[in-house]
Amino acid sequence: MAFKERVFSGMQPTGSLHLGNYLGAMVNWIEMQKTHECIYCVVDLHAITVWQDPKELKNAIRQVTAAYIASGLDPKKSILFNQSQVPEHAELAWVFNCVARLGWLNRMTQFKEKAGKDRENASVGLYAYPNLMAADILAYRATHVPVGEDQKQHLELARDIAQKFNNDFRDGIVEKGYADGIFFPPPDPVITGPATRVMSLRDGTKKMSKSEPSDMSRINLMDDADAIADKIKRAKTDMEPAPPSGLEELGARPEIDNLVGIYAALAGISKQAALDLLISTATEGPSIYTGLKRALTEVAVARLGPIRAEIIRLMNDPAEIDRILADGSKRARAIAGPIYAEVKDVVGFVRS
Structure with a gap:
């Protein structure tokens, strides 16, 4: 049986969404x-x-929803909802708990990283997280899943399930x-975007x-122009006396490679063009990257400023956000309900 092409993806409402979420996932979602x-x-x-603090979680759910919309997701074109309003996710996850094997979950590297040395005190939910992720996707028979490299292993597990x-x-x-005996089509990963790994x-x-731990490590979608400028100004570069001469050398210098890649993604140009800008604006001495950082600040403020303003506007009307989520959950259940039945x-x- 040929299944309709359908895309599913999502983000957790924990902490403010940042530039990596935007460039690594949301730009691709919008397209x-x-x-x-x-x-x-x-x-x-x-x-x-x-x-999670329950009061903070409610606010975070609304803020992530606002960030989705402010970034360009259209709740009329796409289905936009929060997971807990569609019970088929949790119910199908239990079925998958009984299908998946312990050995499969024991190989999941993210659990080892997040649980750390104190694995015995980690929640069962954290351990079984990949089974719920599989249910998220397969509840809609999604055929394509935009994911980052760090989630690719979980998607492979969803295919196995x-x-x-x-x-x-x-x-x-x-x-x-x-x-043909195929009830759930194995979903395919979509790992594309202007900067798949910020x-x-x-x-x-x-x-x-x-x-x-350090907020200086990221640019949040809620950062104002001054915060963005300060973070980029303080961003780590390296001690080399000259900028990279080409893309091969750039790849061997991770901090500079990161800044050039971010600039290219935000400006909508190739990485080579961004590197050419760096070379043309470089000066001698400890401030050789001042030109790149100035250009990066300008494009980041221009791109993210309107998103921040729209998030603030939407958050001032939580009832409208809740209405959008309720409508989205109704539309999501119209798909997931018959499949789970x-x-x-x-x-x-x-x-x-």
């Missing part, structure tokens, strides 16, 4: 809604795998009219992250 049926989720169930479910329940799937402003070898039949549950 995909022009050509695909898109479902974009605020994954609040994933957020509580570590403890889809294939095992299809194998385990093949007879019932065929009886439901799926002659790095920390303090360490060019680490990804820009909401969890990094068939899951119940295939698995052998009794339903009215």
Whole structure:
């Protein structure tokens, strides 16, 4: 059976969204809604795998929703909702808990990184997180999932779960009219965008992250012009006396590579063109990167300033955000509900 092409992706409402989220994911989301049926989720169930203050979580859900819209996601073109309003996510995740194998989850590197040395005190939710992610995707039979490199392993697990479910329940799937035995199509990753991996402003070898202790390591979508300028001014470069002469040398100098890549993505030009700008504006002495940082500040403020203003406007009307989420969840359930009803039949549950 040929399944309709459908896109699914989401972000957690933990901490303010930053430039890495915007360039690494949201720019691509915005483009995909022009050509695909898109479902974009605020994954609040994933957020509580570590403890969240309930009052702050509600505000964070609304702020991430506002950031989605302010960045260019159209809730009329795409389905935009928060995960906890669609119970099929959690119910299908339990089915997948019984399909997935412990050995598969034991290989997930993100759990090891997030749990650290104190693994025995990590929540079961954090451990089983990839199964819920698989349910997020497969509840809609999404065929394409825009993800960062750090989530690729989880998507591979979702493909394994889809294939095992299809194998385990093949007879019932065929009886439901799926002659080829495929109930869940294995989703494909989409790893594209102007800057698929934006790095920390303090360490060019680490990804820009909401969890990094220093706020100076990232540019948040809610940063004002002064904050953006200060962070870029203080961004780490290196001690080399001259700028890189070409892309190959640039790649060996992670901090400069990161700044050039960010500038190229925000300005909508090639990395080579951004490097040419760096070379043309470089000066002698410790301030050789002043020209690049000045240009980066200008383009970052111009690109992010309107997004920040729109987030603030939307946050002043939380009832409108809640209305958008409620409408999105209704539309999401219209897709996920019938699919999960068939899951119940295939698995052998009794339903009215």
